[in-house]
Amino acid sequence: MSAPPPGPAAVRARRPALRAPGAQPLLAVVLLAVSAVCALSLGTPDVPPHRLVGAVLEGDTTLAGIVVTELRVPRLVLALVAGACLGAAGLVLQEALRNPLAVPEMLGVSSGAALGVAAPLVLALSLPAAVQPLLAIGGAVLGGGLTLLAAGLGRSPSAVLLTGAAVAAALQAALLVLMVMADQLDLQLIYRYLLGSLSARTWDDVTGLWPWLLVAAPALVVCAPVLSVMRLGDEDAEALGVRAQRARLAALAIAVVLIAPVTAVCGPVAWVGFLAPHLARWFNPGAGAVRWLCWSAVWGAVVVTAADVPARLALAPVETPVGAWTALLGVPAGVALMRSGGRTRARRATAGSTAVPAPVPGVRAVPSGAGAPRDAHAEKSGGGGPAGARPAPAGPTGTEDAR
């Protein structure tokens, strides 16, 4: 909380110590450091942390040096970059669609990108490596476009989510059919890739990402302030001179440019784009979109790096895909964060009835920061589920209410 709420003292007293100012950077740095050291030193051969620097300096003269510099460092860098991209993209999507559940997986974006990459693999078309991100982008646009075309831009979160789930399922089915056509050997490789895996990635893969990042980073900087305005609702945003629909499409394009290259390199690492933004929100409920964007990128990097450690070591010598771990841990954690975040935010009581044709503030998960007394109804029902998953009985085009 940037400003402690002037609510009842009990509210402040019950705030977990984790959310104290300053706790977030500390926690992020510690987690990142621990997982980075684990990523560099554990495995076969074990390189004790105090020998890491020596090993890197020795470079390619000793076995440990080669393993660390040629395999583990690029993998770590890739995890950081991929996580940051996915986290940032997740926040951009969620803010642009004003939908706390708008995540790449659920919009068909990830599945589409994976389809674009996997199809030539299965059909045994040899393509230059530079084309892969383009194919991924094409697929991502296809998947996301299909979902948004079907659901419409301003539909309620659950409508977008369910449509996206169906579109993603269709794309997955297409992928599986391709896999049925593939040889057994390819099958393994493709399946691993489809879940998102960082195994056997080298410096080449990392260098392939930079050009895309150079495009996406400035775009992010430009779009962050617009995102803050978008949160006010379409009508208010237009009053402030932002063309809402156009801005939304631009944000989606940025998200695609962030997600697709990462997917092309290491597959769709699932649910990072869901967990990272919610972590960022949970730690700074009162901040604006710009700060959330930075922290989403940081948390994304932390999550992927941390998840890659068990992915590499849990069932050694078999590597598990990092995407499976992020899905397993990310979904429950994200939902829990959404619930607790929603509870400490001020919300107008919606009486829990779907039949009341009133705009639902919970849909937008906008923290009003100013600590109004908490929603007693939500308290009783244990948070009543994800803040954003409340029914939106009347959400015509997202231009619902101006407060």
Add this chain to the structure above:
Amino acid sequence: MSRRFGALTALAVVCAVVELVAGRGMSPGTVWEVLGGGGDATERHILLNLRVPRLLVALGAGACLAVAGLVLQSALRNPLAGPEVTGVTPGAVLGAVTATALGLAGWDSPLAVVLAACAGGCAGAALLWLLAGRGRGDPAQTAVQGVLVSAVLGGLTAMVLLVEPGELGSVVQWLVGTTEGRVWEHWHLLWPWALVWGAAAWLLAGPLTLLRCGDDIALTAGLAARRARTLALLCAVALTAGAVAAVGALGFVGLLVPHLAVALFGADLRKSLPGAALVGAVVVCGADAAAQLSSRLLAAGLDSGRLTLPVGALTAGLGAALLLVVVRRTPSRSF
């Protein structure tokens, strides 16, 4: 109304005939001969022990999925709810895959796989129950939580498959949904289950019609809305688990067939539930026949015998297209 039922029944018969003659290795004339009691031992075996059970399983699973979807959509009052978003389908897949990976069940013993899939499906539903239990009674939320539960279960399935890569090839077909290699044993397991739960669903048709109108109206009419919804969800879960255990994760049938059924038979579930069962059976059976025909064409075109198109691929392709239409048509306030 009865004319529509009649037309659909005729359509089902046509699909069934096509399904019987669509497979490889026998000419339609031979099929006719075998049905008349002739043919040699091989041909008789192919038709009576492979194609007929396959046809029956396709019909039964289609009917189950469609009824489950309609019950779900009515109970949750959400036109986009389907068996896929209840956690049942991924749960059943996970159960089957896990049992196979642990060596408890081979793909050659249908009974064990079906039981494992059923257990998994019920576990998936229970997980959703736990998640949604506290905020129960809020349909939109339940649907969303179902999606999240499905995602987690999908991650688990992936883990199991990667630890036991040997199973991958045989499981992939199952992940899409297929009627390949279904035998009498599958059918004997499916029909009693489908009959019991189908009857239960039909008994719930009246309360469900009220639930479709909204909780307030249902309560005004004297219906215990929450209890009715709980029973309906139980029904839908059971039907889905049975169908998925029989044919795998057949996508989109449970999501879209209900819309067709309601368009054909109106929103009174006492008519449209049996209608949905019929439409679902026709759709899955027709899709399976089409899949077999296209497999033959593909095999002839590509000159490779091992290429088979699973029926799930077709339903998913058709489903995605239909979904666009359905979502565009439904007014946004109904979510």
